[in-house]
Amino acid sequence: MSILITGGAGFIGSHTCVELLESGYDCVVIDNLSNSSEEAVRRVEKITGKTVKFYEADVRDKKALHKIFEDNSIEAVIHFAGYKAVGESVEKPLMYYENNLTNTLVLLEIMKGFDVKRIVFSSSATVYGSDNKAPLNETMPVSAINPYGRTKLFIEEILKDVYSSDNSWSVALLRYFNPVGAHKSGLIGEAPKGIPNNLMPYISQVAVGKRTHLNVFGNDYKTADGTGSRDYIHVVDLAKGHVKAIEWVLSTAGCEAFNLGTGKGTTVLELRRAFVDATGVEVPFKIAPRRAGDCDEVYASADKAKKELNWSAELGIEDMCKDTWNWQKNNPEGYDK
Ligand code: NAD
Ligand code: UFG
Secondary structure (H helix, E strand, O other): OEEEEEOOOOHHHHHHHHHHHHOOOEEEEEEOOOOOOHHHHHHHHHHHOOOOEEEEOOOOOHHHHHHHHHHOOEEEEEEOOOOOOHHHHHHOHHHHHHHHHHHHHHHHHHHHHOOOOEEEEEEEHHHEOOOOOOOEOOOOOOEOOOHHHHHHHHHHHHHHHHHHHOOOOEEEEEEEOEEEOOOOOOOOOOOOOOOOOOHHHHHHHHHOOOOOOEEEEOOOOOOOOOOOEEOEEEHHHHHHHHHHHHHHHHHOOEEEEEEEOOOOOEEHHHHHHHHHHHHOOOOOEEEEOOOOOOOOEOOEOOHHHHHHHOOOOOOOHHHHHHHHHHHHHHOOOOOOO
């Protein structure tokens, strides 16, 4: 049974391929490598001892996608492919709408044509906007505060409409909190291009000597130590959540959103401390002004995924830090060696 993974060479996609292969699924990956490297796919094969069928192509390319569905017996799709940088989406909204929305529309059209009606979509906690109070649960109102978030919101709505038009579809909208960490082999991990926007890759680049210090964006938030608090989730736990979501879409019809988070918040300074303690490597920091658009505290209610997908996160902050470091120190330039 083959699962098509769009964006499968990326950070979360590559980890998900490992868990799918280890659970007995065959993986077909389409990725245009706009933010990744084919080497990640080769390393997935190395970790698992299994083969991934890889297509270097764009999901917007109807012909290429059609051929993939023609050549393989696809049972379900996990749709990761898209752009994901919030700041860039503010500067280049059309690029974000064009890629994230168009690729989803093309994918859904081809899926419909081949009567493949099971899809797991990479959504984000960003759809909770800034007005809800943590713990965030799936019944709360959704909104968006930037173009990236709006693409996630729009795609969720598109998928809900597709399901409403034909109740034989099965759609899992996975709202990720803050994915961090790496596979314990140290062979695959997050390889951001340029200066990282996110906290954990920034910390690990300071630790490896690529950056001088961490800028802590604000220490006057309403949290235990004044720095922003987020729900960090180990990417391997997240990947396992996708296997559970695949089982769910293969066994039910429906359209449901599920939070994938741990249910716990960790502040910037707590994460920095945990990283230093777990690795023994110093991470100098300076308090800097707040970053526009950030809020005090974001964490999930993880109850629905536990109840309906039989999934919950197992790895803690120490594992997240150790595994991030193991990846970073062995691959200081990511996959470019
Ligand atoms: P990533 O950039 O590492 O992976 C996305 C992959 O999609 C990349 O390999 C890229 O080359 C590919 N891609 C982009 N557009 C494509 C297209 N048109 N055709 C084919 N391939 C294309 O990102 P990630 O962190 O693995 O995120 C995966 C998904 O999860 C994204 O949709 C992202 O928005 C979502 N998400 C990520 C986070 C996070 O913090 N990492 C949080 C919430 C949601
Ligand atoms: N932070 C710093 N210094 C840095 C980077 C981040 O202090 O160099 C702080 C931020 O201010 C925030 C926390 O670390 O308090 C986490 O920031 P990230 O950028 O790692 O994560 P965010 O929660 O801001 O954003 C993430 C994803 C977005 C998604 C959002 C909503 O990156 O794509 O979660 O769930 F939209």
